[in-house]
Amino acid sequence: MGSMLYGTPALQTPDKTVLAEIEDMRQDLKYRLAETHRWDGQLRRQLQARAIQGSNSIxxxxxxxxxxxxxxxxxxxxxxxxxxxxxxxxxxxxxxxxxxxxxxxxxxxxxxxxxxxxxxxxxxxxxxxxxxxxxxxxxxxxxxxxxxxxxxxxxxxxxxxxxxxxxxxxxxxxxxxxxxxxxxxxxxxxxxxxxxxxxxxxxxxxxxxxxxxxxxxxxxxxxxxxxxxxxxxxxxxxxxxxxxxxxxxxxxxxxxxxxxxxxxxxxxxxxxVRQRLTEAGEIWMLLEEQVDADGLNTRCVSALYEAFVSRRLRRSRYQSDEGLSQGQAARDLRDLAAKGWLQPYGETKGRYYEAGPRMAALKADFAERVTPLRDPYRA
Missing domain, CATH: 1.10.3290.10 (Fido-like domain)
Structure with missing residues (x-):
């Protein structure tokens, strides 16, 4: 078997250690994903988009x-x-x-x-x-x-x-x-x-x-x-x-x-990915408190979350995520802009929203808390 192909190498002790740690993280992720959360769909879509972006940018x-x-x-x-x-x-x-x-x-x-x-x-x-x-x-x-x-x-x-x-x-x-x-x-x-x-x-x-x-x-x-x-x-x-x-x-x-x-x-x-999953929960809870304090509909959290993790948000995305009519989605986004959460740009079809001053402040706060990644082979 494998005579004509490049062969699979034998792993050494450091490789087995790294593999065991990957397995642990994977089991932990699986366990955490077994519970459903409001932000799961958006997180999955983000991850898929980033994989597509990575492979194509190469x-x-x-x-x-x-x-x-x-x-x-x-x-x-x-x-x-x-x-x-x-x-x-x-x-x-x-x-x-x-x-x-x-x-x-x-x-x-x-x-x-x-x-x-x-x-x-x-x-x-x-x-x-x-x-x-x-x-x-x-x-x-x-x-x-x-x-x-x-x-x-x-x-x-x-x-x-x-x-x-x-x-x-x-x-x-x-x-x-x-x-x-x-x-x-x-x-x-x-x-x-x-x-x-x-x-x-x-x-x-x-x-x-x-x-x-x-x-x-x-x-x-x-x-x-x-x-x-x-x-x-x-x-x-x-x-x-x-x-x-x-x-x-x-x-x-x-x-x-x-x-x-x-x-x-x-x-x-x-x-x-583990960091992102943890952060997604924290961001969502934080935004829920803010939306509640502003007397906005809870569904607006999904628009704010998208604006938090992405550079910009389009009405159609929010509309389909929350199953809204065009009018409802447009109204929600207008309210969010009026309260300083979002900033609209462009006209009609090309219109999109970026972080407004209040959202920018929240994002800056989170950007401070960078947890560096650990190279498992440099222990």
Missing amino acids: EGYKASVEDIQSIMAGEEPLDASANVAKEIAGYQQALTYIGMLSRASVFRYDVGLLNALNFMMIGHHRNKTPGVIRPGGIYVRDSGTGQVVYEGPDAELVEGLLDELVLWLNEGELEAPSYVRAAMAHFNLVKIHPWRDGNGRMSRALQTLVLGRDRILTPEFSSIEEWLGEQRTTFEYYDVLGAVGRQRWSPHGDTLDWVRFCLRAHHMQAQR
């Missing part, structure tokens, strides 16, 4: 979390270009399907599924034969220098390699920790580089699917795509992919540095 497609949430809701983004919006919508469609597959009672990995996910992501680039295995060689170039940094395996090997990867996903090393299997699925797929485009995003999405199939947490809570999309981490990600993968397809088992990089990312992202 490829140079940049959009704000607010625009991504608009695209997720089928609305026009305020700033993102039409090209970027297509990339975001394609990726969101694939991730939504991955979320459904994570919960499916009948499931097997197969090459057709991987091709279909690739088509969902980049189907709007018909010239790149989306969802179809590449017919020739492929070279990954450094966007800055134009130098070839990686050469994928010959086209005639790709079918066999994908078959082997799928067999391994279904039956290979099932006793290995799912974080390790997900990391190796990501690594092997990105190194096989089977399509003409979308290989990086596909590999990150496959990692999310492997974790989702483990059903410990939903994909939004287990993805490291947001973490990978941060500039400093993106550089490290490319460095470790290059160092472990070498310059051309050369399967070997010396992949511990890659798995370590992924375990660290999971640990840091889990710390961050």
